[in-house]
Amino acid sequence: MGDLYITRLHEITIVIYAASVLLYFIDFLNSNRRANKIAFWLLAFVWGFQTIFLLFYMVDKGRFPVLTLFEGLYFYAWVLVTLSLAINKLLKVDFIVFFTNILGFIIMAIHTFAPVQYDSNVMSEQLVSELLLIHITMAILSYGAFSISVVFSLLYLIQYDLLKRKKWGKLLWRITDLTKLDYWSYILNVIGVPMLILSLILGLQWAWIKVPDLAWYDAKLIGSFIVLAVYSIYLYLRVGKEMYGKSLALWNVASFLIVLINFFLFGKLSSFHFWYQ
Structure with a gap:
């Protein structure tokens, strides 16, 4: 049941991440500061969830979770989101921010929906259907x-x-x-x-x-x-x-x-x- 809740939270994070990417795209084309601000806070929300999950994995595994491919993908996605937030806040380079988030979304989606990381075949099939x-x-x-x-x-x-x-x-x-x-x-x-x-x-x-x-x-x-x-x-x-x-x-x-x-x-x-x- 705990794995199911974590999976749902990952899916919610993906949806929020998608909304952030959409707003960053609007800002990228139109220099819309309001869209940029909302996108930033949505991305900060994603980063907060990612950080909590990362800490949870560390406690659960008793080590820093980068020793498997899927652990590495998650940490890589976390790094991309962190860098994107830093670039948005410090450098204000919209072009880099948007395409960094596209890459981060791809990595996050690969990690979230990869069925091989789940022990249950039923959960794997359900995740792929979702x-x-x-x-x-x-x-x-x-x-x-x-x-x-x-x-x-x-x-x-x-x-x-x-x-x-x-x-x-x-x-x-x-x-x-x-x-x-x-x-x-x-x-x-x-x-x-x-x-x-x-x-x-x-x-x-x-x-x-x-x-x-x-x-x-x-x-x-x-x-x-x-x-x-x-x-x-x-x-x-x-x-x-x-x-x-x-x-x-x-x-x-x-x-x-x-x-x-x-x-x-x-x-x-x-x-x-x-x-x-």
């Missing part, structure tokens, strides 16, 4: 963000066309102004991209455990990385190239079409995502 559940939930949340984002882009294109043709009617006034439509479409993609990244990290770990003969050229897997690539390009065009307006809205619509192709078509062609069959 890993799959978290992966699917994050993927659906990211797709949800992309879906609402494309609605804003479509409204942007409709509003743009009405203004260009000088169609002054009720529809024009019921749709909000172009600036807000463009902004919220962007914000939702800022949320969707890191959620998709974290989902792919957890999904690849699940596949590594449950599908040892996985073909890495699988249609669904390639499609998911294409989706990540096109939305990453969207963010680059918006932040790096400062592209706004109709061109970016069209890119967003085209990106969502790839999401639909990946979800419906590639899901059917995949041997990896067999629960879609």
Whole structure:
């Protein structure tokens, strides 16, 4: 029973860590100090849990827990979180903080959901099932963000066309102004991209455990990385190239079409995502 509670606490820590990474990504793109502050305190919470678990392992094993692979992974994750907090507080280098946390999340997820560290086969199977559940939930949340984002882009294109043709009617006034439509479409993609990244990290770990003969050229897997690539390009065009307006809205619509192709078509062609069959 004690192992079950510890496992649940590890899973809660992973979820909090994911929220921290999401906020750090928002700060990374927009220099949002409020997001950075919340992310810092969430990460501090993760560090506190990690430190308690580390001390618990030391007392339980009667030594410093680094002599096995999984003990070493946990200590490595703790070191990364510690360094990330220090860099965030002392150096204020957002680029390093974000990518350090991505690496830390990967290591933490590998340690938390690796079934070989549990003596009970039932607990191992349950943990792997929960890993799959978290992966699917994050993927659906990211797709949800992309879906609402494309609605804003479509409204942007409709509003743009009405203004260009000088169609002054009720529809024009019921749709909000172009600036807000463009902004919220962007914000939702800022949320969707890191959620998709974290989902792919957890999904690849699940596949590594449950599908040892996985073909890495699988249609669904390639499609998911294409989706990540096109939305990453969207963010680059918006932040790096400062592209706004109709061109970016069209890119967003085209990106969502790839999401639909990946979800419906590639899901059917995949041997990896067999629960879609």
